[in-house]
Amino acid sequence: MKALVTGISGFVGSHMAEFLLAKGVEVAGTIRQRSRMEHIAHIEQDIKLVECELRDPISVEQMMDRERPDLIFHLAAQSFVPTSWNSPIDTIHNNVAGQIHLFEAIRRFGLSTKVQIACSSEEYGQVEPNEVPIREDNPLRPLSPYAVSKVAQDYLAYQYYKSYGIHVVRTRTFNHTGPRRGENFVTSNFAKQIAEIEKGLRPPVIHVGNLQAKRDFTDVRDVVRGYWLALEAGTPGECYNIATGSCCTIEEMLNLLLSLSDVKVDIQEDPLRMRPSDVEILLGCSAKFHADTGWKPEIPFRQTMTDLLNYWRGKV
Numbered sequence: 001m002k003a004l005v006t007g008i009s010g011f012v013g014s015h016m017a018e019f020l021l022a023k024g025v026e027v028a029g030t031i032r033q034r035s036r037m038e039h040i041a042h043i044e045q046d047i048k049l050v051e052c053e054l055r056d057p058i059s060v061e062q063m064m065d066r067e068r069p070d071l072i073f074h075l076a077a078q079s080f081v082p083t084s085w086n087s088p089i090d091t092i093h094n095n096v097a098g099q100i101h102l103f104e105a106i107r108r109f110g111l112s113t114k115v116q117i118a119c120s121s122e123e124y125g126q127v128e129p130n131e132v133p134i135r136e137d138n139p140l141r142p143l144s145p146y147a148v149s150k151v152a153q154d155y156l157a158y159q160y161y162k163s164y165g166i167h168v169v170r171t172r173t174f175n176h177t178g179p180r181r182g183e184n185f186v187t188s189n190f191a192k193q194i195a196e197i198e199k200g201l202r203p204p205v206i207h208v209g210n211l212q213a214k215r216d217f218t219d220v221r222d223v224v225r226g227y228w229l230a231l232e233a234g235t236p237g238e239c240y241n242i243a244t245g246s247c248c249t250i251e252e253m254l255n256l257l258l259s260l261s262d263v264k265v266d267i268q269e270d271p272l273r274m275r276p277s278d279v280e281i282l283l284g285c286s287a288k289f290h291a292d293t294g295w296k297p298e299i300p301f302r303q304t305m306t307d308l309l310n311y312w313r314g315k316v
Ligand SMILES: C[C@H]1O[C@H](OP(=O)(O)OP(=O)(O)OC[C@H]2O[C@@H](n3cnc4c(=O)[nH]c(N)nc43)[C@H](O)[C@@H]2O)[C@@H](O)[C@@H](O)C1=O
Pocket: 079, 080, 081, 119, 120, 121, 122, 173, 174, 175, 176, 184, 185, 186, 187, 189, 207, 208, 209, 210, 211, 213, 214, 215, 250, 273, 275, 278, 279
């Protein structure tokens, strides 16, 4: 069994590769020339790295002709919401074109590859108070170009399943974090600031954005197990929420991180960290995914945040 992980050098990609290796699966992964390799340096000997620009149909076609994987975990994406406001077309192009090129290559070579598509809770966007916990049949009201790009990925996957019978499973993952999370994302950003304050590398002031947003955080290691189960037991064409079913405000998440440290800090709001429109609450119901695959989260949030803080303590 051979799996291809797009974006293997990224946060989720690196955890996905570790999970697959532990299962004894042959792992290949796409990287770009400018990809940073630090997250996969420890497994580089065990995986096959393939240089591939997903925006380029020729590059994707050549790669797929050579690799012909049984499974694809399509994780490569521009995934930071604020970046999508700065360069909307870049996010749309990157996230949508790459996926179309993969699907077209599967069609061209007549492959029976099973494909997991990393969709997002951001697709739900504006959620009304009576709509939580959010189920898969909730209306999609995306609030950022990133969210729109994920809606497009989601529906393109559905369409390629319906039109051509490609085995796709769409996972709508709610926020996820853990070691190696990029420092722009809120959990990592705050953990890194705390680790730097602990080492005296910065004054004891934590810079924050909107602390009132509510998010449902799953550990990345639970998420990649979910992606595997999605292809093992998920129904082709379906979409599934991956979430814990409980949420906290960003302020509560910050307080949890601070409770894991001895530092005393001031909190300072940074206007640059505010968004043109922020999704107020993302709290997911993953009953459908549990019913079809047996998945449920195993790692408690406190453990995830402890591991994340320790990750940054080891880096700064
Ligand atoms: C499911 C979804 O999950 C992620 O998207 P995100 O929710 O935008 O993630 P984030 O960590 O950037 O923000 C979470 C919340 O935290 C608030 N917030 C407060 N203060 C800061 C702050 O200082 N930095 C950041 N980044 N956010 C802050 C911010 O306004 C927002 O309400 C991606 O994986 C995405 O790819 C994805 O699909």
